[in-house]
Amino acid sequence: MEQDNIPETSQLKPTRWYAAWHELDPRRLVFERNMMTEKFPSFRMHRLQDGRLAWSGTLESNRSNQYQILLVYPEQFPWKPPMVYPVNPPIRAVERDGNKFKHQYPDGHLCLYFPADRDFDVKTSAATVVAVTAAWFFAYECWLDSDRKQWPGPEIDH
Amino acid sequence: MEAGRKETGGILVGCRLSLSKECFLAVVQASGPGKRADQQLYTYAPDVEALQLALDTTYARYKGLGVSVEYIGEWHKHPKGMNRLSSGDVEQGKAILSDPDYKLEFGGIILPIATLGAKKGSKEEKVELYPFYMSRQQLEPSALDMAIWADEELDEVLIKSKIQ
Numbered sequence: 001m002e003q004d005n006i007p008e009t010s011q012l013k014p015t016r017w018y019a020a021w022h023e024l025d026p027r028r029l030v031f032e033r034n035m036m037t038e039k040f041p042s043f044r045m046h047r048l049q050d051g052r053l054a055w056s057g058t059l060e061s062n063r064s065n066q067y068q069i070l071l072v073y074p075e076q077f078p079w080k081p082p083m084v085y086p087v088n089p090p091i092r093a094v095e096r097d098g099n100k101f102k103h104q105y106p107d108g109h110l111c112l113y114f115p116a117d118r119d120f121d122v123k124t125s126a127a128t129v130v131a132v133t134a135a136w137f138f139a140y141e142c143w144l145d146s147d148r149k150q151w152p153g154p155e156i157d158h
Numbered sequence: 159m160e161a162g163r164k165e166t167g168g169i170l171v172g173c174r175l176s177l178s179k180e181c182f183l184a185v186v187q188a189s190g191p192g193k194r195a196d197q198q199l200y201t202y203a204p205d206v207e208a209l210q211l212a213l214d215t216t217y218a219r220y221k222g223l224g225v226s227v228e229y230i231g232e233w234h235k236h237p238k239g240m241n242r243l244s245s246g247d248v249e250q251g252k253a254i255l256s257d258p259d260y261k262l263e264f265g266g267i268i269l270p271i272a273t274l275g276a277k278k279g280s281k282e283e284k285v286e287l288y289p290f291y292m293s294r295q296q297l298e299p300s301a302l303d304m305a306i307w308a309d310e311e312l313d314e315v316l317i318k319s320k321i322q
Contacts, residue, residue, distance in 0.1 A: 009217045010229040011259040012210045017167060017234045018201035019244035024237055051245065076200060 021077045022053060028078065029053075035127040043130070048072065055126055056087070061137050067091075069133060071126055072109075081120040083109040084133045093140060096148045103136065103151065110136050165202030166191045167234025167272075169209045171216040173227045174264050175319060183268055183291075183302075184312060186227055187216040201246075202234055225316045228261055231268035233287075238275030241288040243299050247271075251292045251299070266293030268302065 022029040036043055036055060043057030055071040068088040074080045085108050093102040103111040112132045113120040120129075142152045168189035175184040189212035191197060192205025213229050220227040232254075234247075243251070251269055254260055260267075270289040276282055290299040307315075 009210075009213050010261045012169070012206050012213065012229065013254075013257060013259065014203065014206045015232065015250055015254070016196075016201060016203040016246075017165065017232070017244075017250055018246040019236060019240060020246060021200065023244045024200065024240055079199070 018075065020051065020053075020075065021073065032073075032126055035125040036130075039127040040130055043071075055130070057130075059130070059134050059137060061134070061141055063141055065137075065141065067137050069130075071129060071133075073126070078122040078124070081113050081124065082126050082129050084112060084129065084136075085109050091140070093143075102143065102148070103139075103155065112136055163237070164197040164199060165235050166195070166197055167202055167204060167232060168192075169204075169213060169229055170231040170233060170268055170270075171213055171227050172230045173225065173316070175316065177315070177319070183230060183264075184316060185230065185268070186220065186309075186312065186316070187212065188233060189213075204232075220316075223313065223317055225313075228263060230262075231270070233270040233272055235272045235274065238273050241271055241273055241286070243269060243271060243290055248292070248297075248299060252297055255292060255294050255297070262294075264293075265295065266291055269299065270304075 033045065036045070040055075040057055043055045046054045046056060048054055052075065053073045056069070058066050058068045060066050067086055070085045070087050072083045072085065074083060091104070091108075093104040094100070095102050105111060110133060112129060139152050143150065168191055170185045171187040171189070172183060172185040175182040189209055191202065192208025192212075194205035194208065196203040217227055236244075247269065251267060254267055255262070255265075268289055268291055270287050273286050273288070274283055275286075276284065287304060289302040289304050291302050292299050
């Protein structure tokens with residue numbers, strides 16, 4: 001008779017142990033809150049379902065258009081920059097040929113920093129990222145005005 | 159110590175030990191992370207195949223001595239100053255406790271946090287351990303007391319107690 005092959009020991013599964021950036025460095029969280037409260041007092045902090053911290057709020061462009069955004073701190077913050085998602089209106093910055101995103105990633109978050117530029121460093125706060133986002137919306141509106149032909153300012157093809 | 163600023167860890171193998179009406183959790187082996195572990199500044203994922211091998215090898219060795227040992231938890235390192243489990247660690251602990259493939263004879267796991275750092279005015283870095291316990295009955299972690307025994311002394315006590 002064939003004997004059941006029951007393992008004698010526990011069968012271990014892949015695990016991941018991690019600490020969120022704000023648990024590792026609570027002072028940084030205070031700094032982030034202070035900077036956002038000072039520079040963008042209408043923004044509110046949230047905890048997303050997956051535990052990540054985020055800010056939501058609305059920016060207004062020079063053309064008086066309003067953009068509601070969600071800024072999400074990655075688990076790797078501050079080694080990686082926060083991601084900014086346009087919420088309302090939803091934005092799909094697709095080039096004229098319809099195949100390529102213009103300074104936007106396929107999941108919708110904006111391309112604000114090109115890693116090779118090293119513009120973002122570990123001391124950069126969410127408040128700075130929101131300010132860069134405002135500049136992104138200015139460039140986006142100029143690009144729309146140019147019939148999606150010209151993005152103002154320096155850019156890297158990617 | 160070799161991991162430097164990166165996170166590291168491993169499994170704990172051991173058993174329950176009753177001595178003088180007191181209950182202890184005896185750790186006979188603490189593994190390393192394994193060669194293929196993903197070790198970063200803020201997160202760590204062990205090499206599960208290496209950990210399974212460490213568990214099975216220790217199990218076989220103690221079985222030969224007439225002592226039954228099993229997986230009883232995992233340790234990992236945190237940056238100096240963070241001597242508690244993170245919310246992510248607690249979630250990982252809960253996932254282990256809810257997985258029937260972990261035998262967990264006494265229904266719980268030990269999750270020690272190791273920190274490495276030098277005291278003010280000293281250049282000598284020192285490892286400190288902060289053990290926590292989570293169980294299926296009590297998912298909130300609680301701190302444990304800890305005592306360190308010599309390997310031979312602990313083995314002798316375990317063999318005498320004939321834990322099977």
